[in-house]
Structure formats: C-alpha cells, structure tokens
Amino acid sequence: MRTVRSSAISHLISRKKKNKNPSDSIVLAYEKVTNLLKVYEPFLDVRINTSTHYELWTKHAFRTTSFHPASKKGVMFAASAVFDHHVSLYFSPFSYEKGLADNLSDNLKTMLKFKTCFHFTELSDETIHDLKIMLKSGWDFYESKQWVFKY
Numbered sequence: 001m002r003t004v005r006s007s008a009i010s011h012l013i014s015r016k017k018k019n020k021n022p023s024d025s026i027v028l029a030y031e032k033v034t035n036l037l038k039v040y041e042p043f044l045d046v047r048i049n050t051s052t053h054y055e056l057w058t059k060h061a062f063r064t065t066s067f068h069p070a071s072k073k074g075v076m077f078a079a080s081a082v083f084d085h086h087v088s089l090y091f092s093p094f095s096y097e098k099g100l101a102d103n104l105s106d107n108l109k110t111m112l113k114f115k116t117c118f119h120f121t122e123l124s125d126e127t128i129h130d131l132k133i134m135l136k137s138g139w140d141f142y143e144s145k146q147w148v149f150k151y
Contacts, residue, residue, distance in 0.1 A: 021084060022082050022083065022084050022085075023084075025121070025122055026082060026083070026084070026085070026086065026087060026121065027082065029087045029120050029121065029122055029123050030052075030080060030081075030082040030087045032123045032128065033080045033087055033089050033120065033123070033131070034054045034080050036128065036131055036132065036135060037054060037056055037078050037080060037135070039135075040056055040077065040078075040135070040139060041056065043148055043149065043150055044056040044057060044058060044059065044077055044148065045057045045058070045059050045074055047076075048079075051082075052081060052082045053079070053080070053081045053082075054079060054080045054081075055076060055078075055079040056076070056077045056078050056079070057074040057075065057076050057077060058074045058075050058076075058077060058142065058147045058148050059073065059074055059148075060073070060074065060075075060146070060147045060148070061073050062075075075092060075096075075147065076090070076092040077092055077093070077138065077139075077142065077148070078090060078091050078092065078135065078138070079092075085121070086119040086120060086121050087119070087120045087121075088117055088118065088119055088120075089117070089118040089120065089131075090116055090117050091116050091117075091118065091134065091135075091138060092116060092138075093137075093138030093141050093142060094115060094116045094138075095115065095116055096141070096145075097141050100134075100137055100138060100141060101115075103137060104130075104134065105130040105133075107126055107127055107130050108127070108130045108131070108134060111127075
C-alpha cells in the first residue's frame, strides 16, 4: 500500500521510530480509539491505516488563498497514533472552530494536551461516551461547512 499525503505530523514520524514496545493496555486503547473513528470511515478518505497510525480526511476539493494559490483535496478530520506510553488522538475540527473545545467534558479536558491532541493511557466507558459526543460535534461542524456528506 502506497502512503499518500497524510497529516505530516513531524513529531509523530520521529517518535514512532522510538516506539518499539507499547504495553498491551496501550494497544487496546489504540484499538478502541480507532474503532470510534471507523464509524466515519465510509464517508471519509482513509489516508493511513497501520497497526500504529490511522488517519481520516475529508474528500472535498478547495483552493488555498495563500500568495501561491493551489488546488487541494481534503482536510484531516481525526487521526490516532500509538506510542510506548500513550495513545494520541488528533482532532482537527478544533483547529477550525474554537467553540467546539468549550463544550468538552471535564473528563476530556484533563486529557487534552495541546490545542487538538489528546493523550490516553486507558479508556473508561465515560471517556468513550465523551469521545463519541465530541466526534459527533466535529462531524456536525464539518457538515455545516459542507466538507463532508452522509450519502
């Protein structure tokens, strides 16, 4: 399988080289996070799907408004990656709509490490429920921008 343009998260690439031995609980957490994302797979483009990295992108085309405009296809919806001591979930809707993060549960706020990145060592039922709500709100935002369609 040829890897096409992905999120180019440079720290992810460099850190994955050092990840040789994640624990069974970390691998299980990664599988749970990835299963939550797979609900949206029929409507999005899977750019990377390996045992340590999974990315979902939109399929819409757009034109950049930079000094050198270019035609592009897709923006990232979410990605997950497994590391030795945690699982990361990158949630891109937070980059485009700041108000989405305001609705996070207190449980998820403690796991938010950066603007769009969550770190998990284990997933409780409450965390899974909160993640489903967060993913749905991001999906609804992308639908409102007409970046995704359920058909």
